[in-house]
Every structure is written in C-alpha cells, then in structure tokens.
Amino acid sequence: MGRAPCCDKANVKKGPWSPEEDTKLKEFIDKFGTGGNWIALPHKAGLKRCGKSCRLRWLNYLRPNIKHGEFSDEEDRVICSLFATIGSRWSIIAAQLPGRTDNDIKNYWNTKLKKKLLGIAPSQKKSNQQQQQQQQQQNQQLFFPSTPPLPSFPQDVFRSLLLQAPPPPALSSQYQISFGGGNEQSCSSSEISYGNKEQQQQQLDQYDHMGFNDQSYITTLYGSAAAAAGGAGQAWGSSELAPLEYDYEEIKQLITNPSDSNYIINSSSNTFVDDPTARNAARGKMMYF
C-alpha cells in the first residue's frame, strides 16, 4: 500500500496561481508565519491548495528577496564549479546564491547553462540518432565538465600517481575508493588516491570499460579539490569558494599528500564532516549516471 496522499486531491486547485491566491498566501504568512505546518496552512489561509503547492509557491516566488532574471557570470561560475563538485544538489547550490531558488537554478541549468557550456546553438534540428549522440556527449562532458577550462594533464603520469599514492593509515579500507565526484557528495581533495591498489585498479578498469578515461579522473579530482580547499572543515555556507585554477603541480601535491581526511557534506547542517555512513551512502549514488 502506498503512502496516504498529503491532501484531498479532489478538492484542491491545481495549476497556475492567481494574483488573488498569491496575495492571500503572502498576507497570511506575513501575518502568522508558516507555523511549521504547511499541510494545515492552506485551510487556515482560506486557500484551496495543497500544502506542498503553497510551500513551493512561497519558496520559489513569493518570499522576500527572491531574485529573478538573468544570471550573472559570477553566478554561472559558482553553479558550474559546484555542479562539478557535488552534482545536481540544487538546494546546496542555491544556498550559495542569495536570492536564487533551487528550482530557478535547476531550470537555468537544464535550459540554458548546460547548452551554453557545451556550445550548443538553440533550435538545431537533429535526427534521433544525432540527439542520442549528443546526449551521450553531454553525459560524458557534464559529469566531467570542462568549464572552467581544465589544464592539460599527461594521462599516464596521472594514473601512475594515482596508483602509487600511499593510503592514509587511519582510514578503513572499505571506504578507500572514490572515483566520480561529479554527482556524489564526497569532497576530499585526496580520497581519490587512497589505499588498496587492487581495488583501485579494478575500479580504473571498470571506468575504462564505461568509456571514461584518465582525463575524467583528473576532472573529478579537480572539482573535489576545489571544494575541499574551499570548504573542508568550515561551514559550507560561509566558506569562500576556492579558485579553480589548480595547475598540474598542485593537483600532484593533492594526490601525493593525502593528509586530509575524507569529508562528506552533511546536507542538513551544510558542513563537512568525516562520516563513514554518509560516505558510504554517497558511494551508492556514484554509478547513477
């Protein structure tokens, strides 16, 4: 049996909000707040809407200081760098952009920024096959994005470094492998280089089989390193974003000196914590793409 519906679907209005409904909702919340109970709010406010719908309308449109309109280059940069690091965690990304909502950013990414990054002109007519090819290219590029521009790394040298890196003794072997990073939560600069060579080699082989290459690993590390440098040990919300301009020597340092711990973003407190459970959970999402 499924979950009980949050409201009586037959008696709630759906679709676009009218100005009158907006006014009712805004005036009610201005006066009484949400009371921490969105389900009860529409009834109290005299709205024939589902509580979830009210919440969404308030958060995405009515609440104060919402910023609409064009995204700046700086906002683009923040979105790109965070997407490269944590993937489609829109709420976390939105927390870095005052006035922007997760929905806004998600829409902006899906409709504009992604295409902008990939250099896709709008309204290009494509066959199904072309569309499939483009989708594959997009998947490959987006999880290992190339913006901001990545330095060029010698692939064989990187693989060699990766396999030679010493495992930090404190870490349990079951958490030692972490490739990806494009859409998982782990944000350690050096966890990619940790321990167990056999498992690492297996993972490398697996990624090779999936069509990723060593440049992808570099890209992954690049994103993770930026996040770790900017946020490790600090409250995520208050940390300055790290510059992304790591050169090869810096990346090499990060790989060969795995001195910091593994950090996972704690999504409720927006802090970095060393949490094996969370890390393991994040790992489960790694192959999602």
Added chain:
DNA sequence: AAACGCCCCAACCGCTGCGTG
C-alpha cells in the same frame, strides 16, 4: 494569418530522511 515546433519555467509528482509517538 495560420500552423507548427521548440523553448522555458512554474508547478507537480514521488521519493527520502527525519522527528515523533
């Protein structure tokens, strides 16, 4: 002017995690 197709975005849907009894 009409038809068509694409784009964008507000809103919805369903899932997950957390708090509570």
Added chain:
DNA sequence: TCACGCAGCGGTTGGGGCGTT
C-alpha cells in the same frame, strides 16, 4: 523498533510564449 506524518528535495511535465515556415 516500528509506523506514521511531514518537510524537503530533485526529476519530470504541461502549457504558454515565441520564432519559423
């Protein structure tokens, strides 16, 4: 420990707007 209810989140959808034919 379990079930339940809720808030929050991310993916998806539908329809209006707009450009093109």
